[in-house]
Amino acid sequence: MFQIAVYGKGGIGKSTISANLSYALAEKGKRVLHIGCDPKHDSTRLLLGGANQTTVLDYMKEVPSPERNLEDLVLDGSMGVKCVEAGGPEPGIGCAGRGIISTFNTLENLGIDRYQFDIKLYDVLGDVVCGGFAIPLRKEYADAVYLVTSGEFMSIYAANNILKGMRNFDSISPRVAGLIFNSRGRDEEEWMIESFARAVGLPIIVRMPRSDLFAKAERNIQTVVEIFPNSEPTRVIKSLADHVLLISEGSLSLKSPHPLSDEQLNDLAAGR
Amino acid sequence: MFQIAVYGKGGIGKSTISANLSYALAEKGKRVLHIGCDPKHDSTRLLLGGANQTTVLDYMKEVPSPERNLEDLVLDGSMGVKCVEAGGPEPGIGCAGRGIISTFNTLENLGIDRYQFDIKLYDVLGDVVCGGFAIPLRKEYADAVYLVTSGEFMSIYAANNILKGMRNFDSISPRVAGLIFNSRGRDEEEWMIESFARAVGLPIIVRMPRSDLFAKAERNIQTVVEIFPNSEPTRVIKSLADHVLLISEGSLSLKSPHPLSDEQLNDLAAGR
Ligand SMILES: Nc1ncnc2c1ncn2[C@@H]1O[C@H](COP(=O)(O)OP(=O)(O)O)[C@@H](O)[C@H]1O
Ligand SMILES: Nc1ncnc2c1ncn2[C@@H]1O[C@H](COP(=O)(O)OP(=O)(O)O)[C@@H](O)[C@H]1O
Numbered sequence: 001m002f003q004i005a006v007y008g009k010g011g012i013g014k015s016t017i018s019a020n021l022s023y024a025l026a027e028k029g030k031r032v033l034h035i036g037c038d039p040k041h042d043s044t045r046l047l048l049g050g051a052n053q054t055t056v057l058d059y060m061k062e063v064p065s066p067e068r069n070l071e072d073l074v075l076d077g078s079m080g081v082k083c084v085e086a087g088g089p090e091p092g093i094g095c096a097g098r099g100i101i102s103t104f105n106t107l108e109n110l111g112i113d114r115y116q117f118d119i120k121l122y123d124v125l126g127d128v129v130c131g132g133f134a135i136p137l138r139k140e141y142a143d144a145v146y147l148v149t150s151g152e153f154m155s156i157y158a159a160n161n162i163l164k165g166m167r168n169f170d171s172i173s174p175r176v177a178g179l180i181f182n183s184r185g186r187d188e189e190e191w192m193i194e195s196f197a198r199a200v201g202l203p204i205i206v207r208m209p210r211s212d213l214f215a216k217a218e219r220n221i222q223t224v225v226e227i228f229p230n231s232e233p234t235r236v237i238k239s240l241a242d243h244v245l246l247i248s249e250g251s252l253s254l255k256s257p258h259p260l261s262d263e264q265l266n267d268l269a270a271g272r
Numbered sequence: 273m274f275q276i277a278v279y280g281k282g283g284i285g286k287s288t289i290s291a292n293l294s295y296a297l298a299e300k301g302k303r304v305l306h307i308g309c310d311p312k313h314d315s316t317r318l319l320l321g322g323a324n325q326t327t328v329l330d331y332m333k334e335v336p337s338p339e340r341n342l343e344d345l346v347l348d349g350s351m352g353v354k355c356v357e358a359g360g361p362e363p364g365i366g367c368a369g370r371g372i373i374s375t376f377n378t379l380e381n382l383g384i385d386r387y388q389f390d391i392k393l394y395d396v397l398g399d400v401v402c403g404g405f406a407i408p409l410r411k412e413y414a415d416a417v418y419l420v421t422s423g424e425f426m427s428i429y430a431a432n433n434i435l436k437g438m439r440n441f442d443s444i445s446p447r448v449a450g451l452i453f454n455s456r457g458r459d460e461e462e463w464m465i466e467s468f469a470r471a472v473g474l475p476i477i478v479r480m481p482r483s484d485l486f487a488k489a490e491r492n493i494q495t496v497v498e499i500f501p502n503s504e505p506t507r508v509i510k511s512l513a514d515h516v517l518l519i520s521e522g523s524l525s526l527k528s529p530h531p532l533s534d535e536q537l538n539d540l541a542a543g544r
């Protein structure tokens with residue numbers, strides 16, 4: 001059983017990329033558990049044909065302990081991907097990452113491991129690396145961490161923060177797979193992400209072009225891999241899925257990247 | 273003394289807009305305190321000609337209590353704007369909003385109020401409305417809240433979350449000034465922000481066009497208002513400064529907007 005965490009700045013394309021990735025892995029025959037760890041709780045939408053599933057946090061509030069069933073929280077999505085949404089508290093009321101903490105405890109207590117998954121994928125908000133959001137970075141939850149970023153400074157700053165977070169509570173083992181370059185469609189992005197990748201010591205695993213097919217698939221509330229099987233984005237996702245499988249088998253190595261200091265980041269942004 | 277909090281999704285242009293706003297208010301003769309409340313601690317850069325000033329959080333760690341001076345934390349910026357940076361903890365170590373909590377306590381303990389400011393401006397990260405990040409939304413810190421957003425769904429989702437956060441701990445008094453539309457330069461943004469504004473009951477106070485002058489000013493590490501006094505962005509910022517002053521005098525009213533539910537937001541995004 002192999003666990004991967006997909007992190008990145010909010011809005012960068014984590015849920016889109018990870019839902020497509022889960023679908024592609026399932027299409028290759030893997031039993032996949034897809035867990036949305038963003039308070040926005042919309043990571044499983046494209047796998048569930050639009051249903052915004054009950055989040056674990058809401059379920060815990062509404063259903064008394066003796067009446068809880070794992071099947072209410074783990075839903076069947078396209079290609080047999082099993083789907084969970086952590087949810088988050090109301091804004092302004094407690095720690096935003098609380099849904100993640102509740103989710104890990106609840107799934108364990110309700111016996112998630114009887115499902116025997118091949119791959120567990122966590123789609124996690126990367127804007128703040130604290131509270132519940134930092135938990136999926138731990139060794140026991142993520143065998144490998146993938147960072148989704150564009151070439152925009154803001155998303156690279158967030159990616160660098162995630163690397164700092166990992167270094168701060170687990171500086172020894174190499175557990176970062178690399179960068180997923182999800183382009184915003186501007187020319188200058190290439191040099192920015194390549195400079196960053198080189199500076200921290202990470203590969204750019206795949207490059208996802210900006211494509212209208214995502215909006216089209218979104219309108220059908222499906223993944224691009226499902227609705228446009230012969231497209232360029234699908235080819236890129238399948239290549240990413242292959243990478244995950246090679247990493248899980250140990251055929252490709254994980255990295256121990258070194259985060260940049262604020263100064264180094266500023267130099268990068270300024271092109272120095 | 274009038275306090276305003278400027279909130280919005282990370283990367284949306286809060287620091288750029290608020291540094292320019294502080295400069296414009298000072299240019300109109302006001303004594304302004306500009307407090308950066310983003311762990312990125314780069315809100316005062318353009319007012320300090322590039323210096324990434326010592327953050328309150330770092331200062332507290334490095335300087336023992338008897339040796340602390342307010343003057344080490346409150347620096348003189350362009351046009352006499354007084355500058356403070358809260359800072360944030362290392363990613364993965366504790367609550368990301370801790371710098372804000374430390375800052376409010378420290379400034380108070382070291383006697384910030386002897387300065388007698390006309391305007392206090394807080395530039396706050398709006399991606400998560402919890403921990404320290406929720407504190408500047410309180411009545412005692414913000415007489416008025418300004419939301420910076422583009423027409424992109426992600427930033428509108430964040431703005432809506434901030435409204436929810438305010439409603440959750442202070443549902444009575446109207447304290448939202450309105451939206452600052454900082455465009456990303458795409459045509460479809462207009463209808464999205466206008467639909468949102470109408471749906472929640474907020475005015476779009478000013479519309480800041482996307483402009484190369486920001487990058488040019490950034491290269492000189494100055495605000496656009498300082499270096500391009502006769503430009504369109506400067507005109508927009510001055511108009512925003514006038515709005516702040518009219519609100520502070522009670523000549524314009526604050527609003528009590530109603531946040532949208534997830535369903536209403538999804539309808540908005542889908543153009544329903
Ligand atoms: N490569 C791409 N081309 C076009 N649109 C994209 C691409 N990647 C993501 N998007 C769109 O960007 C928006 C944000 O993506 P999402 O996956 O929700 O971000 P996140 O989960 O990181 O917050 C969605 O509307 C999605 O369809
Ligand atoms: N209207 C605009 N036109 C062009 N660039 C802008 C505009 N507003 C902001 N920017 C740029 O966008 C980037 C992010 O802005 P910043 O103020 O740092 O965001 P935030 O403080 O919200 O994280 C900066 O490089 C800034 O110069």
Ligand code: SF4
Pocket residue numbers: 094095096097128129130131132366367368369400401402403404
């Ligand atoms: S730990 Fe992070 S998510 Fe939790 S309250 Fe603090 S800032 Fe918010």
Ligand SMILES: [Mg+2]
Pocket residue numbers: 011014015016038040042043
């Ligand atoms: Mg998402």
Ligand SMILES: [Mg+2]
Pocket residue numbers: 283286287288310312314315
């Ligand atoms: Mg900022």
